[in-house]
Amino acid sequence: MTTSEERMKILNMIQEGKISAEEGMQLLNALDQVDRKAAKAEKADKVSGGPAAARFFRVMVTDVDSGKTRVNVRLPISVVMAGAKMGARFSPEVEGLDIQQLMKMVESGTTGKIVDVFDDQDGEHVEVFIE
Known part of the structure; x- marks a missing residue:
């Protein structure tokens, strides 16, 4: 303004x-x-649903040693949410993932990195974004 x-x-x-x-x-x-x-x-x-309504769900997996990207998947958030709703019916508990919390974040317009994990055993860096 x-x-x-x-x-x-x-x-x-x-x-x-x-x-x-x-x-x-x-x-x-x-x-x-x-x-x-x-x-x-x-x-x-x-x-x-928010000032920066989320449109995409991105998962990136990077090799810690080489820095090369192993996985870089970007899906429309509507597809992810539909899949999450269906999956929640058949498997209400997924270890370490609260589907309801994820859905609330998307509905509120949250964007940015929501998961940042280093897997020392496999030498991977996993990042999940809502864009």
Whole structure:
């Protein structure tokens, strides 16, 4: 959202003769358009489930010794959530994974790294992201 300070700067530029009144009106109208777009985006965020509604679920497995990526899978979050809901019916407890907590994180718009594990036995670094 634009601030009254930004609007005052435009008005001062008109007063000082740096820009014409017509140019000032164009700038003020542009600020109004930015405000309207921001308001629409904010409304859409509320409907979609958050400011940065998660769209993808990524799993990366890296070899600790070489640094090479062994696995890099990126799936649409809708596919993962549908699979998680079905899987929860048949296997309500998966060791170390709380499906309900994952679903709440996605619904709240959480993004970023949610799992970061080093497996010393297999020499792997496992990372899971919601993007």
